[in-house]
Amino acid sequence: MTAQAEPMCALPAATTRAVTLRLMPLLGLVYLIAYIDRQNVSYAKLQMAADLGLGEAAFGLGAALFFVGYFLFELPSNLFLTRVGAPRWFARIMVSWGVVTVLLGFTRDATQFYVLRFLLGVAEAGLFPGVLYALTLWYPPAHRARAVGLFMIAGTLANATGAAIGGALLDLDGAMGLRGWQWLFLVTGLPAILLAPVLLKLLPRGPEQARWLDEAQKDWLRAELERERTAVENVGQKQALRAITDPRVLMLSLTFFGFPLAAYGLSYWLPTIVRDMGVSNTANGLLNGLLWLFVGVTLWLVPRDAARRGSARWHGVIPPLIGAAALAASVVLPGSGLKFAALTLAACAIFAGQPIFWTLPPRFLSGTGAAAGFAVINATGNLGGFAAQALVPRIATASGSAFAPMLFLAAGLVLVAIGVFLIDRRLSRTRA
Numbered sequence: 001m002t003a004q005a006e007p008m009c010a011l012p013a014a015t016t017r018a019v020t021l022r023l024m025p026l027l028g029l030v031y032l033i034a035y036i037d038r039q040n041v042s043y044a045k046l047q048m049a050a051d052l053g054l055g056e057a058a059f060g061l062g063a064a065l066f067f068v069g070y071f072l073f074e075l076p077s078n079l080f081l082t083r084v085g086a087p088r089w090f091a092r093i094m095v096s097w098g099v100v101t102v103l104l105g106f107t108r109d110a111t112q113f114y115v116l117r118f119l120l121g122v123a124e125a126g127l128f129p130g131v132l133y134a135l136t137l138w139y140p141p142a143h144r145a146r147a148v149g150l151f152m153i154a155g156t157l158a159n160a161t162g163a164a165i166g167g168a169l170l171d172l173d174g175a176m177g178l179r180g181w182q183w184l185f186l187v188t189g190l191p192a193i194l195l196a197p198v199l200l201k202l203l204p205r206g207p208e209q210a211r212w213l214d215e216a217q218k219d220w221l222r223a224e225l226e227r228e229r230t231a232v233e234n235v236g237q238k239q240a241l242r243a244i245t246d247p248r249v250l251m252l253s254l255t256f257f258g259f260p261l262a263a264y265g266l267s268y269w270l271p272t273i274v275r276d277m278g279v280s281n282t283a284n285g286l287l288n289g290l291l292w293l294f295v296g297v298t299l300w301l302v303p304r305d306a307a308r309r310g311s312a313r314w315h316g317v318i319p320p321l322i323g324a325a326a327l328a329a330s331v332v333l334p335g336s337g338l339k340f341a342a343l344t345l346a347a348c349a350i351f352a353g354q355p356i357f358w359t360l361p362p363r364f365l366s367g368t369g370a371a372a373g374f375a376v377i378n379a380t381g382n383l384g385g386f387a388a389q390a391l392v393p394r395i396a397t398a399s400g401s402a403f404a405p406m407l408f409l410a411a412g413l414v415l416v417a418i419g420v421f422l423i424d425r426r427l428s429r430t431r432a
Contacts, residue, residue, distance in 0.1 A: 012224075015217040016143045020150065022212055023138060026202055027131055028154035030090060033192050034127055035158030036165070037101045038066065040188050041117070042271050043166030043285070044104075044181035051179060052110050056393035062113045067386035069121025074379030077126025078133060078371045079240060085205040086134045089126070091196040096123035098196075101189030105182040129374035136362050136370055137206050140224035142307065144362065149303035149355035153296045156351065160292035166271075167285020229366045243369035244376045248423065252360060252373075255419025256381030258412035259357070262323060262350045265388030265409045266343065269396070273343070273403070277336045291344045298348040303355045313428075316356035316420040323349030324413040327406040339403065346406075350413065357420060363427050384412065 041048075041063045049059040081089040100120045107113045131151060139147045166184055173180035204210045207221050243249060270291070274284045306315040326346035330339045358374075365373040392405040399405075 011216060011220050012140075012143075015213065015220055016139065018213060018217065019138050019207075019210075019221075020147070022210070023203070024147070024150050026199060027134075027151055028157075030094065030195065030199060031127070031131065031151060031154040032158040032161065033094070033188075033195060034097065034124055035155045036161065036188050037097055037120070037192060038124065039158070039267055040101075040166055040184050041066075041104075042267060042269075043170060044184050046181075046271065046275065047170060047173065047179060048107075048113075048181040051181070052107070052113060054110055054113075056397055057390075058110065060389050060391075060393040062110065062117050064386040064389035065114055065118040066121040066124075067382050067389075069118040069123075070125045070382055071121075071379045071386075073122045073125035074129060074382075075244070075372060075375040078129050078375035079368070081126060081130045081133065082368050082371045086130060087200050087203040087205055089130065090203065091200040093124060093127050093130075094192045094196040094199065098189050098192030099123075101185055101192065105178075105185030105189070125379070126375065129371075129378040132358055132374045132378070133371045136366075137225070138221070140221070141228055141359070141362065145303040145306055145355045145359045148358045149299045152351060152355060153299045156292045156296040156299060158292075160289035160296070164285045164289045167280075167282045167288075171280075171282055228362070240368045240372035243365055243373045246364075246373070248364060248426070249361070249373050249376055251419065251423050251426075252357075252377045253380035255416055255423060256357065256377055257384040257387075258320065258414075258416035258419075259350065259354055259384065260382045261384030261388050261412040262320075262327070262346075262409040262416075263388075264385035265392045265405060266327075266347055266350065269392050269405060270343065274340070277340075287340070291340075291347055294344055295347050295351050298352045299355065302352040306356055313421065313424045316353045316360075316424065317417045319349040319353035320413040320416040320420070321349075323347075324410040324417075327410040327413070330406050331401075331403045343406075353416070353420070360420075360423060360427065 045059055045063070049056070052059075054062070077089070077093070097120055100116055100123050104113070104116050104120070107116060132148065135144060135147050135151070165188065169184040169187055170180035172178075172183045175183065178186075207213060207218055210218075213221070270288055271284055274287050279287065302315055302319065309315075323346045326342045326349060330342035330346065333339050333342055361373050361377060362370055388409070391408065395405040395408055
């Protein structure tokens with residue numbers, strides 16, 4: 001049945017379903033590969049740090065340099081995306097980060113490691129905020145949180161897949177004369193290069209170029225998005241320069257900082273914590289993979305509950321508070337099992353609130369302003385990832401406890417909850 005023959009009440013569901021089925025598997029696969037290539041260093045560290053003669057803090061600094069390159073090139077990358085379109089720009093990003101990841105497998109000293117981690121950030125800059133911007137071209141506001149949640153599930157699957165792959169590849173140590181960490185970078189870098197031409201062929205630049213949407217579906221989508229743009233123009237920003245200097249963008253950037261701080265601090269340090277429980281590399285990967293599967297289920301459920309209730313404020317505030325409490329509990333609870341359970345709950349909560357957070361910028365940003373705003377918020381916030389990977393090993397070394405850094409991450413999540421509450425209330429008053 002075509003959309004013309006469908007009742008009008010069924011048209012929104014049919015259109016968003018068609019968009020989701022066509023776009024999300026492809027974009028999710030791209031993000032899955034990107035996230036694996038971003039996080040594989042946490043498993044490579046278990047062998048690579050000793051091979052390069054680096055201590056925990058020195059290796060953590062090298063891993064964190066990814067976020068410096070990411071920060072510096074995020075905004076230019078997203079502005080280029082608005083000019084050349086998502087398909088071309090995403091394909092360029094994928095080839096670039098795939099090549100750099102492969103080169104990491106041939107690292108010979110600390111200097112090369114630092115340079116390549118920085119270049120990996122440069123290469124990948126713009127992917128995540130670029131997808132967030134692209135989703136504003138395909139999904140009306142009422143459907144956007146669920147779309148972002150679906151997209152972010154790919155990141156949790158990447159952590160689960162990457163955990164299992166990372167542990168298994170480390171156990172290939174010595175095969176064909178290569179260390180396990182070298183296999184890790186080689187095997188995880190090549191898929192990005194191979195997938196780029198597929199993405200270029202299958203991803204339309206926008207709904208108007210989508211052959212799998214009929215005219216009624218395109219008309220409905222065009223009308224819904226135009227209604228949003230009109231509303232945003234009355235309260236917000238369209239131009240890039242005005243958007244990045246908007247105080248609300250600054251507030252969102254500072255608030256978002258706590259999410260990557262907690263997420264990357266936990267995911268970077270988690271393999272080390274599990275290793276200290278006395279398990280093998282493969283078992284380490286499987287346990288971490290199980291944790292991230294729970295996170296994926298949470299990302300599926302929370303945005304849907306927010307959409308069903310029609311109010312998302314508390315869905316953005318409560319999860320980071322739960323995450324903070326769980327991280328603090330992991331420090332004081334006895335026994336490895338209870339500690340790991342607390343960290344699992346924390347990981348679920350850290351990610352659950354993020355799809356709701358990313359519905360806030362489009363409430364006052366549109367067009368190039370939205371592209372610039374997403375880039376600035378994500379780039380500035382992701383400096384939390386730099387802080388996490390640079391400071392978590394130092395805190396652990398200074399305290400003598402692998403769990404002490406969790407208190408630092410918990411504090412960041414409390415600030416996130418406060419920020420989301422205040423920003424949502426301010427935007428609600430502006431709309432009113």
